[in-house]
Amino acid sequence: xxxxxxxxxxxxxxxxxxxxxxxxxxxxxxxxxxxxxxxxxxxxxxxxxxxxxxxxxxxxxxxxxxxxxxxxxxxxxxxxxxxxxxxxxxxxxxxxxxxxxxxxxxxxxxxxxxxxxxxxxxxxxxxxxxxxxxxxxxxxxxxxxxxxxxxxxxxxxxxxxxxxxxxxxxxxxxxxxxxxxxxxxxxxxxxxxxxxxxxxxxxxxxxxxxxxxxxxxxxxxxxxxxxxxxxxxxxxxxxxxxxxxxxxxxxxxxxxxxxxxxxxxxxxxxxxxxxxxxxxxxxxxxxxxxxxxxxxxxxxxxxxxxxxxxxxxxxxxxxxxxxxxxxxxxxxxxxxxxxxxxxxxxxxxxxxxxxxxxxxxxxxxxxxxxxxxxxxxxxxxxxxxxxxxxxxxxxxxxxxxxxxxxxxxxxxxxxxxxxxxxxxxxxxxxxxxxxxxxxxxxxxxxxxxxxxxxxxxxxxxxxxxxxxxxxxxxxxxxxxxxxxxxxxxxxxxxxxxxxxxxxxxxxxxxxxxxxxxxxxxxxxxxxxxxxxxxxxxxxxxxxxxxx
Amino acid sequence: xxxxxxxxxxxxxxxxxxxxxxxxxxxxxxxxxxxxxxxxxxxxxxxxxxxxxxxxxxxxxxxxxxxxxxxxxxxxxxxxxxxxxxxxxxxxxxxxxxxxxxxxxxxxxxxxxxxxxxxxxxxxxxxxxxxxxxxxxxxxxxxxxxxxxxxxxxxxxxxxxxxxxxxxxxxxxxxxxxxxxxxxxxxxxxxxxxxxxxxxxxxxxxxxxxxxxxxxxxxxxxxxxxxxxxxxxxxxxxxxxxxxxxxxxxxxxxxxxxxxxxxxxxxxxxxxxxxxxxxxxxxxxxxxxxxxxxxxxxxxxxxxxxxxxxxxxxxxxxxxxxxxxxxxxxxxxxxxxxxxxxxxxxx
Numbered sequence: 001x002x003x004x005x006x007x008x009x010x011x012x013x014x015x016x017x018x019x020x021x022x023x024x025x026x027x028x029x030x031x032x033x034x035x036x037x038x039x040x041x042x043x044x045x046x047x048x049x050x051x052x053x054x055x056x057x058x059x060x061x062x063x064x065x066x067x068x069x070x071x072x073x074x075x076x077x078x079x080x081x082x083x084x085x086x087x088x089x090x091x092x093x094x095x096x097x098x099x100x101x102x103x104x105x106x107x108x109x110x111x112x113x114x115x116x117x118x119x120x121x122x123x124x125x126x127x128x129x130x131x132x133x134x135x136x137x138x139x140x141x142x143x144x145x146x147x148x149x150x151x152x153x154x155x156x157x158x159x160x161x162x163x164x165x166x167x168x169x170x171x172x173x174x175x176x177x178x179x180x181x182x183x184x185x186x187x188x189x190x191x192x193x194x195x196x197x198x199x200x201x202x203x204x205x206x207x208x209x210x211x212x213x214x215x216x217x218x219x220x221x222x223x224x225x226x227x228x229x230x231x232x233x234x235x236x237x238x239x240x241x242x243x244x245x246x247x248x249x250x251x252x253x254x255x256x257x258x259x260x261x262x263x264x265x266x267x268x269x270x271x272x273x274x275x276x277x278x279x280x281x282x283x284x285x286x287x288x289x290x291x292x293x294x295x296x297x298x299x300x301x302x303x304x305x306x307x308x309x310x311x312x313x314x315x316x317x318x319x320x321x322x323x324x325x326x327x328x329x330x331x332x333x334x335x336x337x338x339x340x341x342x343x344x345x346x347x348x349x350x351x352x353x354x355x356x357x358x359x360x361x362x363x364x365x366x367x368x369x370x371x372x373x374x375x376x377x378x379x380x381x382x383x384x385x386x387x388x389x390x391x392x393x394x395x396x397x398x399x400x401x402x403x404x405x406x407x408x409x410x411x412x413x414x415x416x417x418x419x420x421x422x423x424x425x426x427x428x429x430x431x432x433x434x435x436x437x438x439x440x441x442x443x444x445x446x447x448x449x450x451x452x453x454x455x456x457x458x459x460x461x462x463x464x465x466x467x468x469x470x471x472x473x474x475x476x477x478x479x480x481x482x483x484x485x486x487x488x489x490x491x492x493x494x495x496x497x498x499x500x501x502x503x504x505x506x507x508x509x510x511x512x513x514x515x516x517x518x519x520x521x522x523x524x525x526x527x528x529x530x531x532x533x534x535x536x537x538x539x540x541x542x543x544x545x546x547x
Numbered sequence: 548x549x550x551x552x553x554x555x556x557x558x559x560x561x562x563x564x565x566x567x568x569x570x571x572x573x574x575x576x577x578x579x580x581x582x583x584x585x586x587x588x589x590x591x592x593x594x595x596x597x598x599x600x601x602x603x604x605x606x607x608x609x610x611x612x613x614x615x616x617x618x619x620x621x622x623x624x625x626x627x628x629x630x631x632x633x634x635x636x637x638x639x640x641x642x643x644x645x646x647x648x649x650x651x652x653x654x655x656x657x658x659x660x661x662x663x664x665x666x667x668x669x670x671x672x673x674x675x676x677x678x679x680x681x682x683x684x685x686x687x688x689x690x691x692x693x694x695x696x697x698x699x700x701x702x703x704x705x706x707x708x709x710x711x712x713x714x715x716x717x718x719x720x721x722x723x724x725x726x727x728x729x730x731x732x733x734x735x736x737x738x739x740x741x742x743x744x745x746x747x748x749x750x751x752x753x754x755x756x757x758x759x760x761x762x763x764x765x766x767x768x769x770x771x772x773x774x775x776x777x778x779x780x781x782x783x784x785x786x787x788x789x790x791x792x793x794x795x796x797x798x799x800x801x802x803x804x805x806x807x808x809x810x811x812x813x814x815x816x817x818x819x820x821x822x823x824x825x826x827x828x829x830x831x832x833x834x835x836x837x838x839x840x841x842x843x844x845x846x847x848x849x850x851x852x853x854x855x856x857x858x859x860x861x862x863x864x865x866x867x868x869x870x871x872x873x874x875x876x877x878x879x880x881x882x883x884x885x886x887x888x889x890x891x892x893x894x
Contacts (some may be wrong), residue, residue: 069889155758236758246724249622252652253882254632407632414629415619498620499598514764 028375033383036371039364040386043426046401047265047393053404054262057255064259069243073260077239077267080160080232081225087165088221089214091314092172098307099173100180102298110311111177115170117318119530121487121504123230124523126163127511128322130154130234131329138325160237166318167231168224172217179213185295212279219275226268227394229490234511240264241396245490248400258404261397268392323527326520333517340521342506347525350486350502353417357424358432358482362474364425365432373440384433391430398426399494420495424485431484432477439473476537483533486526589615590826593630594643595623595726596813600847601643608833614826623649623726624881630818631656640821641830643813648730650681650816651879659816660824662831669835674812674852676876683812683875684834685843686850689731690798691807692784693776694769703776703799707735707807710776711750720757720765720777723893727762727780727811733884734809734873741887748891763787770796780811785848785861812852812875 055061064070098104099111117125133139134154143151154162183206191201229241236242240260248257300307333340365387372384390398402423406414413419447469451461467474489504496505503522510519594601598620605616619626623645630637630653642659644650653659659680667679674683693703704710710719722728736744757774759765765777766787772795784798801807815834817827833839840851844858851858 067889069892072892247885248625250624250724250726250729251882251885252624252628252631252649253885254628256885403629404632407629408634408636411633411636411638498618512760512764514759514767 028371028377028380032367032371032375033379036367036380036383036387039368039429040383042422043429044386044389045405046398046423046426047389049405050258050261050265050397050401053401054255054258057259060255061259064256065263070260070263073238073240073243074263074267076157076237077226077264080157080164080237080239081222081271083157083161084164084168084225085218085222087161088169089172089218091165091169092174092217093176093210093214094310095169095173095314096176096180098311100177101295102300102307104300104304104307104311110315113315114173114311114318116315116531117167118170119527119534120167120319120322121230121489121526121530122163122167122228123234123489123504123511124326124507124527125167125318125322126159126231126234127507127516127519127523128325129159129163129166131325131516132321138328155236157237159235160232160239163231163235164225164228166314168221169314169318171220171224172214175213175217175220176210179210183209183295188295215275215279219271222271222275223268223391226264226271227396229394229396230508240267241394241490244396244400245493248403248494254404257400261394261400264394264397265392268394272392323524326523326527329517330520330524333520336517338517340517342501346501346503346506346522349500350504350526353420353424353492353496353500353502354482354485356417356421357428357485358478360421361425361428361432361481362436362478365429365436365477366474368429369433369437369440373437374445387433388430390427393427395423395427395488396490396494398423399491402426403494415495415497417497417500420491420497420500423491423495424481424488427488427491428481428484431480435476435480436470436473439470443469479533479536483530483537486529486533588823589617590640590823590830591638592616592618592641592643592830593626593639594618594620595626595645595649596620596643603846604834604839604842607838608830612829612833614829616830627653630658635820637818637820639818640823640827642816642818644815645813646727646730646811646878647681647683647814647875648733648878648881648884649726650814651676651876652881653816654678654680654876655879658819660819660821662817663828666828666831666835670852671854673810674875675814677874678876681814681816682831682835683814683852684831684839685813685847686810686852687727687813688781688800688850689727689807689809689811690779690781690784690800691776692766692769692779692796692798694772694774694795695797696795697772697775700797700799704801706801706805707778708747708750711747711754713754715776716754717757718775719751719754720759720768720774721751722759722762722765722779723888724760725762728778729881729884729888730811730878731778731807731809732888733878733880734811735806736880736884736887737873737877738806741883745887745891748888748893752891752893766794766796770794781862782848809873810850811878813849 057064095110095114099107099114104110120128131137133151137151137154140148140151152158187205187209188201191205196204226239227241229245232239233242233245240263244257244260244264247260248254251257330340368384368387371380402419403414406419410419443466447465448461451465452458456464486502487504489508492502492504493508496502503526506522507519507526510516510522592605598618601618601620605618608614609616619639621629626642627644627649630639630642633639642650642653650659654676662679662682664679667675667682670682674686675681691703704712732744732748735747739747757768759768759777762779762783763786765774765779766783768774769777770787770791776799781798781800784794784796787796788794815831817824817831821827835853837853837856840853840856843849844851844856844862848859848862850862
């Protein structure tokens, strides 16, 4: 076996291991490994069960797979993902460049304002778009005196594309902004002094440097588009998530949705793989000595005007319009004397589910992160990868698999609060893991060792050193999970106990009945809560930077 | 000692795998045993109809019989599929479905017990399964709801095929995901055959109908003038009128025995796996009582299935017009219908 000598070599101390804290060489305590393994296995349970359930139907599996309607759904999903990724990347790239590298007036304002669409859950944004520029929306009402009977249909691809682009481009702009800021201007200056034209400089220097960040942002957009359920459902675009849900609701035969969900997972994995393969291996950090400084800004001149128009259009469509439509509806319903508020019950339910989900997810992330950072080994990597599965598994698929599993093997858990929280945990574990892992990496084990040497019990070391120092990561992870759980729709729809009304399900059912004013109040509350939590997260990150 | 134990425990990754596997199995076992426990003594009803509508009835039943009822609400097809998925473990005693198709499907899978004649005799043969495995408790008619400002009854076609005419392009709405729409398509298949039905589906699709998730949204859209006409169940108009009496919409029923007319039922079946069939039968009997039947007629504007229950005036017109004689038990081939709908490229 070719592996053998390598593994014996690995036991020898190398330069790498000497640089690492000595604890790396220790074996991890068994309970830690067991707990982390159970968490990792639990997270991939939905995937495993879905696989069993989908292939169980035998030849019928192939029938469903090659049904023209299935292939159409596949095509729809790919088309939408490609279109949204391209358009969101272009918008995000332009915005990032304008706010980092030009003398655009109000740069920092635009940088913050154009990230605001992130607080809108896609289904809230979608129903606001329908109300505003739908075939008989507010715009049509305004244009009616001019003889406009009906606007071109927003439903289907155009609407889904517009909505998902508008609510996902911040992923690209945030990522590219970071990439542009990290780019050392001396490289471009050197290229210029060597006689390169601006176009050549862009192609040879700037582009290779920002490409990874575009790619990272684009990947997030693509995954967001594939897993989005709310916007495609409301805009009636038959991509995977919608087709799965509709078939689940209407068909007695459950192999159909199971097979579709499995195909969605395969498509998601394919995208991850393509992205992974196209990642370059070039080293893009600066090797020179000395501090880097901000680059000179491009003077826009008269182009400031189209640039400003572009930024404001994005802001208006992505944020101002949806919020004003919601407020307009609220006012309309209120003046018609409708009862618009079903009490605080749904807010409380939302908060309760989100608190539990965030708490449980953070608790589950701790041992996995601890094992991965403090005792890196092959098995730790396997566990960690498993725990990251939620990233690749769209929530409708997790929900569906758990519905199947619970209906057959654990009727007690079916539609129980416990299963709901478990599903959230599967889906959002990566978010908590990411932030906790990062702060754990920054925390030197020396502090803990020092405390141990001074005679402290391990538990007291945890209490007095580790947890307080990990606090920023834990808080960020908690806030992230809390917020995404609050917005989460398909898991809540499929798994919540009967009568468990949350903000998300309330908005959903009101829009299903086309009662838009009824959806307005919960939507505003949801957006406000999201905004608060994003604020918390951003502040936390700023503090991290300054500390 | 402890260190040897530790080294054996942590020795090889295969052992480690084995061990974490054991922990998992133990966990699964724990869940499975807890799952075996059923909610004891409670009558469990899986209900495909809305909670707002059914809850008052259940409360009345509980008050008058003292039987504890636990209801799980959900979509009709969703719950039928859940019962199939749960298999013999299903905690459900009674399945209360929104349409006959789902009951027929459960029956086809052999999941329904036969109902005693004293119950089935009270329901006309048209509204129950011929083998007495389920019975209808309230009737609902398929109709076309239209905007009264834009259309008169005379503008509407003679039968459902009339809507494939290009003059209806962009003017109609439907809810192809909806269970009662799908039952209606199944009825059409029985009457006209698969080829004609597929033709109809494609014809309507070519007229670019607006798609809605629910019947109630179609009625609202018709009243608002967003579309001119839509395919719905009759009672949505009446429920919408409760809050907005002057709605600019009316129901239209095709004349005579035209294709497109259908009287479907919401009905109940007793599950073979029920642990308390007596309580379940008491519940079914209650649904046929005058009290419950009057509730359906008044509150949900549905047709009572038991003779002699007073019918509100607004419901009388449709009842009197003829309904094609379709065996509701034949509506059970939902999967065949869905296949057809998929083939037409609709869902």
